[in-house]
Amino acid sequence: MKIEGTFKLHAPINVVWDYLLNIEEMSQCIPGIDTLEMIDAQSHRGTLQVKIGPIKAAFSGIVTLLEVEPPDRLVAVIDADDKRNASKVKATFTAILNADADGTVVTYTMDVNVRGRLAQFGQAVVQSTARKMAGTFSGCVQKKLNSSEAK
Amino acid sequence: MSFDFLQPDSLSGALEALAAYGDEAKVLAGGTAVVLMLQQRLIAPAALINIERVPDLNYINLKPEGMHIGPLTKLRDIERSTAIQEHCPLLSQTCGEVANVRIRNQATLGGNLAEADYASDPPTTLLALEAQVTTTSVRGTRCLALQDFHIGFFTTTLEPDELITDIFIPACPLESRMTYLKYKSRSSEDRPCTGVAALAAFDGKTCTELRLAVGAACEVPQRLPNIENMAKGQTLNDELVGEIAAGYAESIETLEDIRGSAWYRTQMIRTHVQRVLEDVRNGHR
Numbered sequence: 001m002k003i004e005g006t007f008k009l010h011a012p013i014n015v016v017w018d019y020l021l022n023i024e025e026m027s028q029c030i031p032g033i034d035t036l037e038m039i040d041a042q043s044h045r046g047t048l049q050v051k052i053g054p055i056k057a058a059f060s061g062i063v064t065l066l067e068v069e070p071p072d073r074l075v076a077v078i079d080a081d082d083k084r085n086a087s088k089v090k091a092t093f094t095a096i097l098n099a100d101a102d103g104t105v106v107t108y109t110m111d112v113n114v115r116g117r118l119a120q121f122g123q124a125v126v127q128s129t130a131r132k133m134a135g136t137f138s139g140c141v142q143k144k145l146n147s148s149e150a151k
Numbered sequence: 152m153s154f155d156f157l158q159p160d161s162l163s164g165a166l167e168a169l170a171a172y173g174d175e176a177k178v179l180a181g182g183t184a185v186v187l188m189l190q191q192r193l194i195a196p197a198a199l200i201n202i203e204r205v206p207d208l209n210y211i212n213l214k215p216e217g218m219h220i221g222p223l224t225k226l227r228d229i230e231r232s233t234a235i236q237e238h239c240p241l242l243s244q245t246c247g248e249v250a251n252v253r254i255r256n257q258a259t260l261g262g263n264l265a266e267a268d269y270a271s272d273p274p275t276t277l278l279a280l281e282a283q284v285t286t287t288s289v290r291g292t293r294c295l296a297l298q299d300f301h302i303g304f305f306t307t308t309l310e311p312d313e314l315i316t317d318i319f320i321p322a323c324p325l326e327s328r329m330t331y332l333k334y335k336s337r338s339s340e341d342r343p344c345t346g347v348a349a350l351a352a353f354d355g356k357t358c359t360e361l362r363l364a365v366g367a368a369c370e371v372p373q374r375l376p377n378i379e380n381m382a383k384g385q386t387l388n389d390e391l392v393g394e395i396a397a398g399y400a401e402s403i404e405t406l407e408d409i410r411g412s413a414w415y416r417t418q419m420i421r422t423h424v425q426r427v428l429e430d431v432r433n434g435h436r
Contacts, residue, residue, distance in 0.1 A: 053305030054266070055193050085193060117193055124269075124406035125304045128370060
């Protein structure tokens with residue numbers, strides 16, 4: 001399934017880009033993230049808890065940066081599983097940054113493949129969960145950018 | 152899989168158990184949803200709190216100002232209640248459309264609201280009926296309008312320590328006609344692809360109030376007051392019915408699942424809003 005969305009950050013494109021690529025900083029804004037450790041420059045291993053409808057899922061897996069084209073294009077692949085729910089998720093994540101008059105518009109596309117028990121939740125439920133997470137994420141990033149600007 | 156199984160025999164016992172376990176507990180009412188999720192190992196609660204033995208949660212009380220329904224009231228009992236059939240036929244009709252008689256003998260109205268499955272019939276009708284949900288916890292009692300209760304897919308504003316303790320349906324306007332139209336795209340016992348509930352009050356042929364709710368095709372059931380108001384003081388002629396149906400179809404963001412695509416659901420909203428308005432206008436219900 002495809003999950004798409006945009007959010008806007010009130011900061012110049014190069015500031016946003018640097019922030020998003022600072023994985024350690026950026027990951028603090030991902031809702032539900034438990035741990036994230038660096039394997040090498042391209043890969044990180046992490047765990048993420050997310051509530052999908054009535055179900056609490058805990059994913060652990062690896063995120064690999066596939067294409068990094070400063071300052072506007074980023075592609076990553078995510079390969080994770082949730083042992084308790086016997087489910088696997090493979091996703092390709094693409095983010096495109098566009099500068100506009102008063103900030104940066106981030107457009108993201110996720111091609112998600114869910115297998116196992118969690119797959120019974122259709123696109124609608126997963127998409128809505130993802131959209132809410134993106135909203136929380138962008139709000140948090142904006143706050144962090146504001147506070148670093150203030151310094 | 153293991154969990155504590157609690158069977159409190161009083162409301163205070165149930166609320167204390169909920170306060171103690173909080174988010175880690177699941178409440179078991181009729182069990183038609185929770186037991187399935189347990190069987191499929193989709194949920195792993197630390198405690199299952201069976202509220203079946205809690206007294207005074209299963210009732211249908213008719214008052215001049217409206218109807219109070221206990222959360223443990225079975226959908227089948229609502230379907231068959233002569234009081235509800237007489238004073239609020241829309242609700243008995245809707246509950247009678249849910250799944251099959253075996254499910255309706257087991258599923259409760261409170262459980263249905265707490266689960267907040269979008270593919271369900273009663274929430275749409277309860278929205279049209281302007282139902283209010285009372286919740287209780289050890290901290291106190293709250294009363295919420297249904298649109299403030301269902302906020303997303305399987306998501307309510309019910310706090311982890313709260314239990315639904317009453318569902319109130321204000322008395323329907325005099326001279327009103329009402330109906331629920333369930334559209335199933337797969338089998339006769341399926342959940343709805345689209346559900347439309349309408350209640351219209353008339354003075355002669357003039358519509359004085361219209362309440363129109365659409366559910367199952369969108370994340371939570373929706374009413375569109377701006378479009379409903381187009382009917383006020385008008386006769387529901389074919390042209391107006393068409394405009395209202397188009398307005399609902401164009402305004403509601405539809406979802407896609409196994410029962411139909413987003414595009415398909417938009418068409419089904421248009422068709423079924425039109426049919427439901429024709430039914431209340433022509434007095435078929």
